[in-house]
Amino acid sequence: MTFTAEAGLEMIEAGRLLRKVNLQFLLNIEIGNLTLGSAACCQTKDSLDAVEFGQVNSYVTAVKWVTPSGALEEASEHKNPELLPLIRASYGLAGIVYEVTLRIKPLEIIRFDYEIMKIAELTQAHVSGVIASNQCMVCWTVDDDVVIQTRNGASELRHEWLADSRRFGWSFLGAFAGRVGRGLASGTPVSNLVEEIGFGVEIGFYRLISRLGGFTLHGPDKMVDYSKTPRVGRYAFTFWAFPREEWVKNLKDYLTFRDEHFRRHGFRCNMPLGSYFVKKDTSSLLSYTYEGDVISLDPIHAPGGVDKDAWDRFLREFNAWAHQRGGIPLLNQSPFVTRAHVVSAYGHRWKELCDWVRTGDPDRRMLNEFFQDLVV
Numbered sequence: 001m002t003f004t005a006e007a008g009l010e011m012i013e014a015g016r017l018l019r020k021v022n023l024q025f026l027l028n029i030e031i032g033n034l035t036l037g038s039a040a041c042c043q044t045k046d047s048l049d050a051v052e053f054g055q056v057n058s059y060v061t062a063v064k065w066v067t068p069s070g071a072l073e074e075a076s077e078h079k080n081p082e083l084l085p086l087i088r089a090s091y092g093l094a095g096i097v098y099e100v101t102l103r104i105k106p107l108e109i110i111r112f113d114y115e116i117m118k119i120a121e122l123t124q125a126h127v128s129g130v131i132a133s134n135q136c137m138v139c140w141t142v143d144d145d146v147v148i149q150t151r152n153g154a155s156e157l158r159h160e161w162l163a164d165s166r167r168f169g170w171s172f173l174g175a176f177a178g179r180v181g182r183g184l185a186s187g188t189p190v191s192n193l194v195e196e197i198g199f200g201v202e203i204g205f206y207r208l209i210s211r212l213g214g215f216t217l218h219g220p221d222k223m224v225d226y227s228k229t230p231r232v233g234r235y236a237f238t239f240w241a242f243p244r245e246e247w248v249k250n251l252k253d254y255l256t257f258r259d260e261h262f263r264r265h266g267f268r269c270n271m272p273l274g275s276y277f278v279k280k281d282t283s284s285l286l287s288y289t290y291e292g293d294v295i296s297l298d299p300i301h302a303p304g305g306v307d308k309d310a311w312d313r314f315l316r317e318f319n320a321w322a323h324q325r326g327g328i329p330l331l332n333q334s335p336f337v338t339r340a341h342v343v344s345a346y347g348h349r350w351k352e353l354c355d356w357v358r359t360g361d362p363d364r365r366m367l368n369e370f371f372q373d374l375v376v
């Protein structure tokens with residue numbers, strides 16, 4: 001039960017091929033356009049298929065790559081298994097991945113349910129209860145409400161048309177509405193009101209799904225294809241992970257940070273804040289759940305011409321706030337990440353990875369400007 005392909009294949013295309021024979025990946029990541037090569041050697045996160053692990057490369061059982069000296073190398077559960085945690089964390093620094101093998105399983109139906117509550121009423125005990133009684137959980141903060149989305153197995157399709165609405169929301173509508181609302185109302189006296197109405201409509205949609213009793217879909221249908229999304233429907237985000245048991249406190253403190261930032265700079269995100277629950281996992285040397293379960297804080301925003309600089313300033317201030325609280329950034333998903341952030345989040349594991357890639361690439365052929373600023 002494995003799938004082997006060239007590294008340039010996108011997850012969504014691979015998923016379509018598997019589906020034809022009633023099979024699927026164990027983790028059908030939201031970003032269907034992720035290539036297998038990137039999936040094998042970069043950091044990822046998913047909370048709605050994360051029954052066992054929430055990082056795609058934890059399901060990678062074999063990788064083949066061309067080293068910086070031009071040799072062919074491979075690591076698998078049977079050959080050089082000690083290299084698997086390293087190559088899963090290598091970001092291309094150890095060479096170019098050309099073939100990837102991932103675990104697969106029979107096609108499954110899954111169910112999404114939604115619970116909406118005021119953040120002021122949210123407790124860590126409630127979150128622990130949700131985690132204990134469901135397979136997976138992800139949360140969306142819209143203004144001062146939190147939407148707790150859970151995932152479990154199901155035996156038949158019900159309200160599956162809602163899965164299409166969900167995909168449309170993520171691949172176009174959410175970012176489009178946020179960006180257009182900001183563009184039209186920005187700087188006018190009604191701008192706040194327009195955004196509050198937008199948040200209200202969004203929560204109303206989640207309440208409707210919740211009242212309908214959620215919906216079911218085939219596992220691979222949760223992947224979103226962004227390849228045809230026009231610029232006006234695209235969004236950006238950042239990701240910092242925190243220990244699971246501190247999440248509610250972190251979330252409430254984040255709201256204070258968010259509101260204070262808005263008061264000082266007049267900027268706030270126009271899309272929900274995501275919070276991914278991902279379980280402890282040591283499969284990759286750079287697993288951000290190496291030390292234990294995490295729940296993240298991911299501000300999401302659709303920047304436009306009017307607020308691109310304000311979004312960048314927000315990201316930098318959020319980085320400083322998250323770093324100070326012991327957060328863990330992802331190298332490919334936390335814009336403006338610095339060496340100090342990476343060193344305090346990954347410590348000796350970052351050093352071990354840097355030492356390993358330096359041994360295989362003494363002339364630094366694979367080192368680009370981005371990593372030049374991060375390596376130790």
Ligand SMILES: Cc1cc2nc3c(=O)[nH]c(=O)nc-3n(C[C@H](O)[C@H](O)[C@H](O)COP(=O)(O)OP(=O)(O)OC[C@H]3O[C@@H](n4cnc5c(N)ncnc54)[C@H](O)[C@@H]3O)c2cc1C
Binds near residue numbers: 034
């Ligand atoms: C709209 C949107 C939604 C997203 N949603 C999610 C999500 O739900 N979950 C999630 O985890 N991430 C998400 N992401 C982030 C995404 O996973 C990362 O940006 C990912 O790295 C992109 O993969 P890619 O295949 O486009 O890689 P690229 O951007 O092409 O490559 C990223 C890096 O991977 C390395 N690399 C790629 N291919 C190879 C190879 N063959 N050999 C060696 N190194 C290689 C290189 O270092 C390269 O710089 C999202 C991004 C966007 C824009």
